[in-house]
Amino acid sequence: SLFSDPQLNPEAEAARFVDAGKGVADVKAALEGAKYILMERFAEDAGLLDKLRNFLKQEAVLTARVVAGKEDEGAKFRDYFAHDELLRTTPSHRALAIFRGRNEGVLSASLKVGEELPGTLHPCEMMIGNHVGIENRNRPADKWLGEVVRWTWKVKLYTHLETDLFGELRDNAEGEAINVFAHNLHDLLLAAPAGPRATLGFDPGLRTGCKIAVVDATGKLLDYTTVYPHAPKNDWDRTISV
Structure with a gap:
């Protein structure tokens, strides 16, 4: 296959499967099919997912x-109209x-990593390529394999990991908010x-009594203490002394 032998010509190899x-x-349909097969394989690699998730947790910027x-409608959110902050340092109140x-x-939110310049590899694409051995x-097949890596990140993994990390951020932020509320309520009640x-x-x-x-x-x-000034005890003396 093109993955195991990048020396093969993609079009010539794909022609065999038309x-x-x-x-x-x-040929185009054959190459598309092969691309999606590899994308699925890479996207289900637990080790790769863990690497990417940990990288994003440390390096990703939460962008609003x-x-x-x-x-005008969302004026109360004006502080976040152009907001960038490291995901790992975003406090719960800002995340919520x-x-x-x-x-x-009112707002759009996404995760970004570094400067994504035209014509350059995204850091996560580099991680995918390194993990699966594509460089x-x-x-002959390197350009096509690079496209597979690019699509694996942009189509399969980016949205999945962003949703996963946003869910984790929300859960942690809500948990912290509940703890703060409980602490404040405890102080108020006491x-x-x-x-x-x-x-x-x-x-x-x-x-x-x-x-x-x-x-x-x-x-x-x-x-x-408890006193009993009324019937049946009528203990007025103790009540007054208390």
């Missing part, structure tokens, strides 16, 4: 841009804001009920 009865109408014509803007159709040595001052709380009751509690200015419990 068969209209099998849906392979011409305003959708044309949405500037960008995702909200995208969900509302341009000016052999705060002094009337602000920074000593407070006496009185919960009236008949059968079960009246509950009394005292907290200091920081909300720390100082003392509590």
Whole structure:
């Protein structure tokens, strides 16, 4: 095959598989079919996926841009109209804001790596080529194999990995937001009920008695008790002494 022997001529090799009865109408169709077979093979390589995912987690930039014509409607997201930040250092509140803007159709979001200049190999394309053993040595099939690598990244793996990493970023950001909310709520619930001052709380009751509690200015419990000023106990003396 062209993959195992790049010295073969792609058109000449593909001509051997042209068969209209099998849906392979011409050389172009044969080469397209071979390209997609290799793309599927590369895209299912767990080791390659792990390498690319780890690389993107470290090096990718989270890019947000305003959708044309949405500037006024999405004014609350103006801080992210032209925003670039390393994925791995993006704090949860900014990640969630960008995702909200995208969900509302105001922002677009994507992952970028380095300067993607015309005519140059994307870093991830280089990683794919190195992993599967494809390199341009000016052999007859090298250009075609390079196209396979390019399509593997752009068509098969980029969107898959971007979706995967965005999902991970969202899950982590939402988890962190929940933890912050829980911590703040915990502090609120344990705060002094009337602000920074000593407070006496009185919960009236008949059968079960009246509950009394005292907290200091920081909300720390100082003392509590239950008194029974009403029938059937009518314990007025103790109630007054408390």
